[in-house]
Amino acid sequence: KNEVEQSPQNLTAQEGEFITINCSYSVGISALHWLQQHPGGGIVSLFMLSSGKKKHGRLIATINIQEKHSSLHITASHPRDSAVYICAVQDDKIIFGKGTRLHILP
Amino acid sequence: DTEVTQTPKHLVMGMTNKKSLKCEQHMGHRAMYWYKQKAKKPPELMFVYSYEKLSINESVPSRFSPECPNSSLLNLHLHALQPEDSALYLCASSQLPGLAGGPAEQFFGPGTRLTVL
Numbered sequence: 001k002n003e004v005e006q007s008p009q010n011l012t013a014q015e016g017e018f019i020t021i022n023c024s025y026s027v028g029i030s031a032l033h034w035l036q037q038h039p040g041g042g043i044v045s046l047f048m049l050s051s052g053k054k055k056h057g058r059l060i061a062t063i064n065i066q067e068k069h070s071s072l073h074i075t076a077s078h079p080r081d082s083a084v085y086i087c088a089v090q091d092d093k094i095i096f097g098k099g100t101r102l103h104i105l106p
Numbered sequence: 107d108t109e110v111t112q113t114p115k116h117l118v119m120g121m122t123n124k125k126s127l128k129c130e131q132h133m134g135h136r137a138m139y140w141y142k143q144k145a146k147k148p149p150e151l152m153f154v155y156s157y158e159k160l161s162i163n164e165s166v167p168s169r170f171s172p173e174c175p176n177s178s179l180l181n182l183h184l185h186a187l188q189p190e191d192s193a194l195y196l197c198a199s200s201q202l203p204g205l206a207g208g209p210a211e212q213f214f215g216p217g218t219r220l221t222v223l
Contacts, residue, residue, distance in 0.1 A: 020218070041194055042216030043149070057170070086148060094212065096148035 002027040004085050006097040009023065014105050019074040021100045023087030026068065034061050035071045035086040043086070046072070077104045110215035112197050118221045121187060127218045129180040129197030137144060138180040139212065140198040149196055155180060156202055187222045194219050 003026040013019055015036070034046040047054050047061040049070065054061050058077075063070040074081055082104050087097040110131045119125050129138065133200045137156050141149035154162035155174040169191075171183040180197055200210035 031211075035214075039221065041196075043196060043198075043214035045211055045213060048211040088148075091156075093151060098148055 002089050002091070004087060004089055004095055004097040006100050008100060009098065010101045010103075012091050012103045012105065013077055015078060017077050017104075019077050019081070019102065019104075021087075021102070022031045023070045023072070023076075023097055024068060025089045027091075028065075028068070029089040029091050031090045032063055032070050033088040033090065034070070034095075035043065035088060037084045037086060037099070039083075065076075074102075079104045079106050087092050108206045110197055110199055110213050112195075112215035112218050114218055115216065116219045116221075118223065119184065119187065120223050121189070124183070124185045126184065127168075127182040127195055127197075127220075129182075129199075129215055130178055131213070132178055133199065133201040133213065134177075135201055135213070136177060137200045137202050137210065138174060139198040139200075140180070140182055141198065143196055144192040144216070145193075153182075181199035184220075187220075189222050192220055 005024045007022045025042060032049050036044045036046050048058060049061055049063040051065055058075045060073040072085060082102055084099040084101050086099045088094045113128045115126060132144050139154050140152040143149040151164050152166045153172045158174045158177055169186050173181040196217045197215040198212040200212045
């Protein structure tokens with residue numbers, strides 16, 4: 001069974017700071033997902049990665065398949081980025097990490 | 107339409123009630139999922155439907171009964187629930203893995219927040 005570890009568990013930063021959230025997994029996968037969940041519920045899919053790097057606006061996600069590691073970066077962070085960021089790895093099923101609770105202070 | 111909708115948003119029910127959660131998508135996805143999420147925990151997979159047939163049941167108690175009446179709809183029927191079943195219930199959908207040549211991105215609904223009294 002794949003073990004998914006995220007770090008840090010909690011992160012508080014000032015508006016404008018560059019944010020990095022890390023995810024490591026133990027067994028080879030077909031894809032890795034980064035998800036965002038705001039307080040009160042719904043999950044939004046930010047990225048699905050199989051290799052390399054993807055960028056959407058201020059968000060960048062990278063994955064190193066050999067090292068079994070992925071990072072999510074947020075540039076010029078803003079209070080509206082405050083949310084829980086979840087890494088999930090996929091093979092025949094999706095296995096979720098415990099999430100990183102991000103709080104951006106104005 | 108790239109949206110998964112869920113109704114109701116909130117549900118409060120007693121332990122003897124029967125209720126249903128509904129999920130709908132119009133993206134042509136042939137895989138649909140139910141997840142349960144307790145506070146400050148990651149989602150846990152409950153059921154997977156592929157081509158309207160139940161393909162995965164993660165040993166969920168029989169008081170939860172899923173139903174997929176057609177390719178756009180997914181229901182979760184609830185009966186004789188316990189207070190510990192209170193949680194956020196999330197629905198998701200995706201293309202079936204392999205149809206697009208690789209893993210499929212899941213699209214999540216906003217969830218139904220269930221409270222069992």
